[in-house]
Amino acid sequence: MIVKHLNDVVNTQDDVDTRTWNSRRLLxxxxxxxxxxxxxxxxxxxxxxxxxxxxxxxVYCIEGEGEIEIIGGETYPIRPGMLYALDEHEKQYLRAKTQMRMICVFNPPLTGGEIHDENGVYPLLAHSMD
Structure with missing residues (x-):
């Protein structure tokens, strides 16, 4: 069994902070x-x-308000209790009106240090269970 607390991740290498977001990577x-x-x-x-x-x-929003604009598609308001799933590799703009806190799940799983490249993409890294 895996047991972690957010405080175990904050201010470690699994706490990735950028100009627009801060991802505390729990699993x-x-x-x-x-x-x-x-x-x-x-x-x-x-x-x-x-x-x-x-x-x-x-993505499940638990705090704050904003919107997600799917390029070539619709714009959806984000508020607490809203879930959205990017199941077709949609290009998007994520905008925060207020600070938003989101619980995010990725498949394939991230390894930890990923940040968006110049095209907004996380690299697909060769995964090893070693």
Missing amino acids: LHKDGMGFSMHDTIIKAGTETFIWYQHHVEA
């Missing part, structure tokens, strides 16, 4: 669950272009 590939889980803060007043070319992601 990663090394944990062997087949997915990764993150407690992520989207910073107020920011916009992030994202394209999960190699991953699918489910």
